[in-house]
Amino acid sequence: MTRFLHKVAKPFTSAAQPQINLATHLKPTRINLSLKSYLKSNPIKTIFLFSDLLRKKISAVDSYSLLYVIKACTKKSLGTEGKQTHTLVIKLGYEPIIFLQTSLMDMYAATTNIADVHKVFDEIPNKNVVCWTSLISAYVRNQKPYRAIEIFRHMQMDGVEPDQVTFTVSLSACADMGALDKGVWIHDLISRKPEFSEDLSLMNALVNMYVKCGDIRKAMLVFDNIRVKDIRTWTSMIVGHALHGQAEEALRLFSALEEENKSRSIQCQGTKDQLLVPNDVMFIGVLMACSHAGMVEEGKRYFRSMIEEYGIKPRLSHFGCMVDLLCRLGLLKEAYSFILAMPIQPNAVIWRTLLGASGVHGNEELAAVAQSRLRELNASLVGDDVALSNIYAAKGMWEEKIMLRHEMTQRRTPGCSLVEVGKLHS
DNA sequence: TTAGGGTTAG
Numbered sequence: 001m002t003r004f005l006h007k008v009a010k011p012f013t014s015a016a017q018p019q020i021n022l023a024t025h026l027k028p029t030r031i032n033l034s035l036k037s038y039l040k041s042n043p044i045k046t047i048f049l050f051s052d053l054l055r056k057k058i059s060a061v062d063s064y065s066l067l068y069v070i071k072a073c074t075k076k077s078l079g080t081e082g083k084q085t086h087t088l089v090i091k092l093g094y095e096p097i098i099f100l101q102t103s104l105m106d107m108y109a110a111t112t113n114i115a116d117v118h119k120v121f122d123e124i125p126n127k128n129v130v131c132w133t134s135l136i137s138a139y140v141r142n143q144k145p146y147r148a149i150e151i152f153r154h155m156q157m158d159g160v161e162p163d164q165v166t167f168t169v170s171l172s173a174c175a176d177m178g179a180l181d182k183g184v185w186i187h188d189l190i191s192r193k194p195e196f197s198e199d200l201s202l203m204n205a206l207v208n209m210y211v212k213c214g215d216i217r218k219a220m221l222v223f224d225n226i227r228v229k230d231i232r233t234w235t236s237m238i239v240g241h242a243l244h245g246q247a248e249e250a251l252r253l254f255s256a257l258e259e260e261n262k263s264r265s266i267q268c269q270g271t272k273d274q275l276l277v278p279n280d281v282m283f284i285g286v287l288m289a290c291s292h293a294g295m296v297e298e299g300k301r302y303f304r305s306m307i308e309e310y311g312i313k314p315r316l317s318h319f320g321c322m323v324d325l326l327c328r329l330g331l332l333k334e335a336y337s338f339i340l341a342m343p344i345q346p347n348a349v350i351w352r353t354l355l356g357a358s359g360v361h362g363n364e365e366l367a368a369v370a371q372s373r374l375r376e377l378n379a380s381l382v383g384d385d386v387a388l389s390n391i392y393a394a395k396g397m398w399e400e401k402i403m404l405r406h407e408m409t410q411r412r413t414p415g416c417s418l419v420e421v422g423k424l425h426s
Numbered sequence: 427t428t429a430g431g432g433t434t435a436g
Contacts, residue, residue, distance in 0.1 A: 028427045036427060067428050102429040133430045168431040204432040211433095235433040242435095281434045288435060320435045349436050356436085 031060055035068040043072035047081060054088075063094045070103045079111035098124065102134045109138035129155075129163050137169040145173035149182055162189070164199045171205040180213035197225075204232045211240030231276045239285035247293030254278070254286050280312050287321035291328060299325045316347055323350050327357030332366050348377050 031053060038045040050069045053060055066089055073082035082104075089100050101124050108116040117138040124131050132155040139148035152170045155162065162170070167190050174183035187206060190196050197203065203226045210219035223229075223237045234257050241250035261275045268274045278286075283306045290299030303322055306312045319342050326335035335354055339346050351373045358367035 032427060064427055071429095097428080099429045106430070128429095130430050135430090137430060163430095165431045172432075199431090201432045206432090208432065230432095232433045237433095239433070279433090284434045291435080315434090317435050322435095324436060353436055 028064070029060065029062070032062070032064045032068065035065055035072075039068050039072055039075070043075040046072035047076075047078070061088070061092065063097050063100060066092070066094060067100055067103055070100065070107050074103070074107040074110045077110050079108075079113060082107040082111060083116075098126075098128065098131070102130050105131070105134040105138060109134070109141050112142055114138055114142050114144070127158075127160070129160050129166060132158075132160055133163070133166045133169060136166065136173070140169050140173045140176065143176070145176040145179075148173035149177075149179070164196050164202045167196070168199075168202045168205045171202075171209040175205075175209040175212035178213050180210075180215060183209040183213050200226070200228070200230060200233070204230075204236055207233060207236045207240070211236055211243065214244075216240055216244045216246070229276070231279055231282065234276060235279075235282045235285055238282060239288065242285050242289035242292060245292050247289040247295060250285065250289035251295075251298070254282075278306075278310060280306075280315060280318070283310075283312060284317050284321060287318060287325065291321055291325040294329055296325055296329050296331065316344060316350075319344070319346070320350055320353070323353050327353050330357070330361045332357060332361060332363050336366055336369070346373075348374055351377070 031049075035046050035049060038049060046068055050061075050065060050072075053065065066085060069085050070082060073079075073085060085107075086104055089095060089104070094100055101120055105117045105120050108114070108120065117135065121127070121131060121135045132151070136148045136151050136155070139145070139151060149170065152162070152166070152173075155166070167186060170186055171183060174180075174186060187209075190202065190206070203222065206222050207219050207226075210216070210222060219237065219240050223233065226233055234253065238250045238253050241247070241253065257276060257278065261277070264274050283302065286302050287299055290296070290302060299322065303314070303318065306318070307314060319338075323335050323339060323346075326332075326338060332354070335357070339350060339354065351370045355367055355370035355374070358364070358370060
């Protein structure tokens with residue numbers, strides 16, 4: 001660890017690591033209880049309280065306090081503060097506590113510092129399944145699913161048995177890669193442990209993997225076999241149908257959920273705990289289904305119901321879905337009015353949706369408006385200019401096209417391509 | 427009082 005944090009003197013050599021006597025920590029200190037409670041409500045407060053403690057009474061800091069601060073840094077993605085806490089872990093001699101090491105890995109993963117995740121992992125002497133899973137999870141979180149699956153294999157070769165969490169994060173890697181063969185292989189490993197079928201997070205990850213890898217039939221099979229579903233199970237399946245153009249199935253499922261809630265609310269006489277109330281993510285799936293099926297009136301109705309019946313404040317994603325829905329049907333003017341009436345500032349994606357649709361439906365006026373809005377946002381890409389230029393060409397507006405092309409060469413350097421050559425050992 | 431997990435448009 002001296003190599004890792006070279007400015008910090010290592011208090012103990014690895015040959016003479018301190019024996020942490022957990023018995024002395026059995027009684028929780030009041031300060032640790034406060035650090036822990038702030039972690040939920042206001043993680044920044046955990047950090048402030050801890051730094052106060054360091055100044056006033058460093059002897060009150062123990063491994064639990066450090067753990068809560070590391071978690072606070074993870075939640076708020078605070079890399080510098082996280083690294084400072086790591087230094088303290090070393091200074092105070094708490095390195096042998098594996099809970100701290102895995103939390104540190106999680107913190108470095110959250111702050112996109114994958115190199116340090118790996119350094120912490122490498123220096124853990126006896127790596128258990130949690131250490132390996134944290135490493136796999138770090139790679140998944142940092143968009144490196146191929147590497148995550150490689151590590152999953154290394155773990156197996158090392159003789160460490162994967163558990164439910166390892167399988168859940170590994171399935172997430174397969175979903176990100178769209179690697180059905182690897183997902184099926186992991187499903188097969190899971191099937192050998194019947195008790196794992198009771199783990200809802202794992203089952204949801206399985207549904208999601210089949211959805212993202214394009215095997216909607218298999219996704220439905222897993223979905224139907226989940227006895228007690230939660231809102232994520234339903235959302236994954238609704239999004240799955242929407243992504244595969246099965247809008248009617250997606251909306252049927254949404255209605256089934258609403259019906260189930262109605263009958264449950266009669267049974268439970270008003271207790272909301274038993275209900276699976278649709279959330280903002282689920283409505284993205286519902287709106288996406290309407291958009292893919294060209295169901296504009298239904299889409300508008302669901303958008304209203306989301307706000308009025310469910311009290312969900314639409315986010316940029318929901319407005320984006322509505323713009324997409326209107327644009328796909330060629331309702332460009334309505335889409336433009338909708339964008340102008342949005343209570344939040346439209347982003348580049350929304351203007352680019354309008355630009356693309358204006359090209360498809362040959363509306364050069366709206367295309368020019370969308371393109372100028374993209375420039376205002378400083379988010380204009382070469383492709384946007386090309387799109388507008390192609391619309392001018394299709395309309396025979398050669399002067400406009402030449403002017404735009406001239407502008408493009410003035411503003412841009414010629415494009416170049418980058419190709420990433422990755423490798424996956426199988 | 428201590429570790430790692432699943433749903434999100436274009």
